[in-house]
Amino acid sequence: MLPRPASGLVLRLRPLGESDLLVDLFSKEVGRLTALAKGGKRSKQRFFGVLLAGHLLQMSLAPSKSGDLWRLETAAVLEPHLGLRQDFRRLLAAGPVLELLLRATAPQDPQPGALELALITLGRMQRAKEAAEMASALVIFLVRLLKLLGYGLNLEACLACGRPAAEIEEPRLSLAGGLACPACPEAQGARPVLPGLIKSLAAALALEPGSLARLRLAPALLPEALAFLAAFWQEITGHDLPSLSLAIKTLS
Template identity: 30%
Template structure:
């Protein structure tokens, strides 16, 4: 973490707004008037924040590409108590997402990552694991990792870090630990799994390949190669999509 300094109000000797510097990931920007922008960014040390970047919409501005979505930038900002928006003083680009946004499908996936971070994370709460997850997934996409697999990997970990990814390895009814080849089914409501002994009625079975894909995801880092067949990735993405909508809309 970088040291905190304080900015002085002009003509006044008192300490006023604390000055912060933090590695950040840009999420979104919005126009503000003719020359400025509101920037939503994910600070490694301070969590999700929104701030005003004066002059960021001008043709010649001091920010350059440092405020583009998914850019990894070191942002210096002033924060005033009881104000929703911080004041962005400067931003130094550490890693550009330009290569990622040159491919339409990968750009769409990048937008999906940004949307999930914005949807799940509360403001002002640092989440170092999520910060590292975004950086890892962005790099894997740039290195050619299959898009659907990278999205699935990110979704699983985003749900897990939010504390809502279902345990696919334990029966929610009898608490029996399920082995790799054991049949398992989605419990009513789809938020947990049950084993074949506890399953009654028309519960939906989970593909063995999906379980193995989740196991691999939780045990391995993401790189440029990917893992899992198309059917498993597609099926897991459908489940993730349900869980994302279910938990983010509560």
């Protein structure tokens, strides 16, 4: 028997019939789940202003007969992430956070670290004043989520020959999953990057979650970091991630 989730981040809303809504959520207790909000399209009292993408909800859910669908009985907003809606760039920067939780995680597979990471990232984005701050938060989210979901990048040594990172003066990042040296041209989809990028990504992976909000990447590293991480995420998920392309365009 699955635990009953008590709080969750709204990822997506889909209309169902005349008056109902299907709500995709990411909860601490069971990971991604879908809940049916009866009358969610109509009910002004129960769910009005509550069911919006990016809201963190306190909720009561009841299991349904079909097992993988829950029924949303009550919901209240714990954190609206209002700052995201006050700036068009912030909202676009936050899009991939919701889309990746929706598309890259398995249903009902608890990933408490992923929810914590998403909330740290959205919290930082909703206060960000500059595009570089939003882009740093996005890079850190993209690289940390890879690790949490088991696709972690190897940044310590060349994937092909094992030469340590400290000895590689012209590093490249490969879609095979990490660092490649120039002497190993066969590394899949490898692209040259600035040496500082390898160090910054390694720092983003090593920090405690509570310290992540203070890590900033040098602005010169951001375009390379986002381009590589977008290509790698696309490789892993096997499809286009429109929100990620849009965020990168907006932040560049």
